[in-house]
Amino acid sequence: MAATETIPGVKRKGVKRKRDAKATRGAILEAARAEFAGRGLGGGRIDAVAERAGCNKAMIYHYFGSKDALFAAVLQHNYTLIRQAEADLDLRSLAPVDAVRAFVEFSFDYVAANPEFIKLINEENLHRAIHIDPATARQMNSPVTSALGDVLKRGAADGSFRGDVDPQDLYISIASICYFPISNRYTLSAIFDLPQGDAMLAARRAQALAVIFGYLRPL
Amino acid sequence: MAATETIPGVKRKGVKRKRDAKATRGAILEAARAEFAGRGLGGGRIDAVAERAGCNKAMIYHYFGSKDALFAAVLQHNYTLIRQAEADLDLRSLAPVDAVRAFVEFSFDYVAANPEFIKLINEENLHRAIHIDPATARQMNSPVTSALGDVLKRGAADGSFRGDVDPQDLYISIASICYFPISNRYTLSAIFDLPQGDAMLAARRAQALAVIFGYLRPL
């Protein structure tokens, strides 16, 4: 039906797709991440996800069942990615100061490179985290928290850090100071005359390090 | 059902409303804040706003013109409220340490009491702040930033604070450390075994003060 288009690499209607379940599923996850991060769960469109993924709407329902389940899968997938990257930092093998610097820089750089991640998380909070299984989330998060605990203990012992810091508190503070300025960059730029682009990021990154290291200084 | 409800203050279908422009407009703003904060801009429903406001959908269009314009009005209104409350702190008349404590506590308590505010702002960031007029926003924000500058200068002079802190940076850091743990409380609670309710808030508030005052300590 209609003339057979032949522009190479462009998805053509009526041309069947790769027939590769794993690839299709992955393409949908990627597409959904972009769509939901850009428009929210309520604003994101399944149609748009299908188009971005280069597949059919029905495939999304075939693989994920519903819009909400797709969102949950996207969340789970993206949490897995960052947790894996955090684990790769191997904080326990670094000197305390280096470990904290590495973790703060990583946290900042990760969301700077993946602003969609924090948008998804903000969106999930709008929905009271109903798409997250706490058991799984806690299990995934415990390695990095315990590594931070180790770093804090070593830092207190060698005089690098004050001794009264809880690793969970530190984690939340680092997340706050790294994520908020990025997720809220648009309103912050509306309010303040901030530098744009990389210069803004550099300034926020420096400030994040300054706040965290300032706070951790021995009393 | 229906027919003869007479519970005062409860809207009945088919019964004409107050005919009070100001009150209706205000009720719509309140209702829209709740709706948009709870479901996002994309997920919020005009129908629901009308129902919450106890008025007719057409009224919303009469007063605000469109869904986006309504969202913009809600944002503007809520920014005005917090800016006014910030101004009322009168930081310039407080000792530097007291002023910072007052501002951090106010910032935290405000979003703890008005979690919808930060949800609206997160939502607006999802939409790249297209509903905000930067000129207005900057003008509204400048008094508090300059007051913080004054506090920092006085604190550096009297030895309370380190001398290298920029007031904009401080503002953003305080916002980060106060807003993020509240706006993201649901995912944080999924990840960590945090206390619930007021105990959680108290812990986050104490941590916010600890981080900011730790950071501001003289070098």
Next chain:
Amino acid sequence: MAATETIPGVKRKGVKRKRDAKATRGAILEAARAEFAGRGLGGGRIDAVAERAGCNKAMIYHYFGSKDALFAAVLQHNYTLIRQAEADLDLRSLAPVDAVRAFVEFSFDYVAANPEFIKLINEENLHRAIHIDPATARQMNSPVTSALGDVLKRGAADGSFRGDVDPQDLYISIASICYFPISNRYTLSAIFDLPQGDAMLAARRAQALAVIFGYLRPL
């Protein structure tokens, strides 16, 4: 948009409808009866109902809430109609034989004139009568059953009828013998070389009377 059609009496897109809630609701009920009777609940289309009713799909949801609720409303409405017509027979004022003849003829003629009624009921049985409220149904049906009981008692007393007939049983038997040949006319015509149209109806009607009066003869 598009040229303004002006063919008189033809529903034109873009031309608003009558703005008469009662009429619209009624038109939807009529349209839905035809659609569901013709295609079943599963096969009936909301789109088609809207088109038949000359209104917008959204109106259907506005007035009835869902496809199932619409079907339930159609059922309820059509039960009400036949029950009212039955009541109008005023069986108690007729001689026993006349009363039974009137009731059988009425029952047959009603479904002959309203074959959609029995189709709706068959469809409802497919769904195990989940759209019917038994309390309402029983209350609506009791007048005719008790009238039949009165007729049977009088008929037994005056020697017109056998004395061992239960009014409920009679009602069900009359319904069976009147409704089945009409609701199943298509398969019966495929199986037997029956007359067509009115001749078929006349034959079935005569047979219904013959069976019921044959059965009721005194023992």
Next chain:
Amino acid sequence: MAATETIPGVKRKGVKRKRDAKATRGAILEAARAEFAGRGLGGGRIDAVAERAGCNKAMIYHYFGSKDALFAAVLQHNYTLIRQAEADLDLRSLAPVDAVRAFVEFSFDYVAANPEFIKLINEENLHRAIHIDPATARQMNSPVTSALGDVLKRGAADGSFRGDVDPQDLYISIASICYFPISNRYTLSAIFDLPQGDAMLAARRAQALAVIFGYLRPL
């Protein structure tokens, strides 16, 4: 879940099936009967048929070609079954009263045991019997009709029955009085406070016999 189920006879995803054409075809027919009887033609789902049959959707198209053709095959199959069972009654070898009793009881018991049969027929009538080939249907039905004619003639001759009964009329009346109370049992139970389950069936069966034998009594 999945991975290593070994319950025999239960289908596992990803495990190839029997490769037995006849069995697969039969399983599909059974599954389709249940599905169409339960939800109608419009409401029945090919997906659901495949799942019930423990096979792949493509198999259905392989064997039957389309949904409508599958429905037609189900009808044809189920007509064949009842016609065969009717033939097995061997009415010609029974005394007239015994033959009629046998036929009424058989008709009632068959639909009581196979309520899906009458649902399929009702559904087919909704579609104006377009899935039935009249020639085949008549040929299948003629033996029982002619056997009934023989029974009626013998009954009239020996004084058991009235002499003015047409075998087609009798067949249709018996079908009406036996099938209707079963196919419409749900709405009848909503309308009347009928006994449930087997007690209801026993009552309807007795009434069917009473009506038919009452009707057939000599004038």
Next chain:
DNA sequence: CATGAATGAGAATTCATTCAT
């Protein structure tokens, strides 16, 4: 013969918006 990935045309339902009253 058998599988399940893929498709495209619907189908039910929702929703922002308009308008006669």
Next chain:
DNA sequence: TATGAATGAATTCTCATTCAT
């Protein structure tokens, strides 16, 4: 100012059907 009936364009989700393997 206020109402609620009406609209049309989406939007989520379903389903019969096809096809490469």
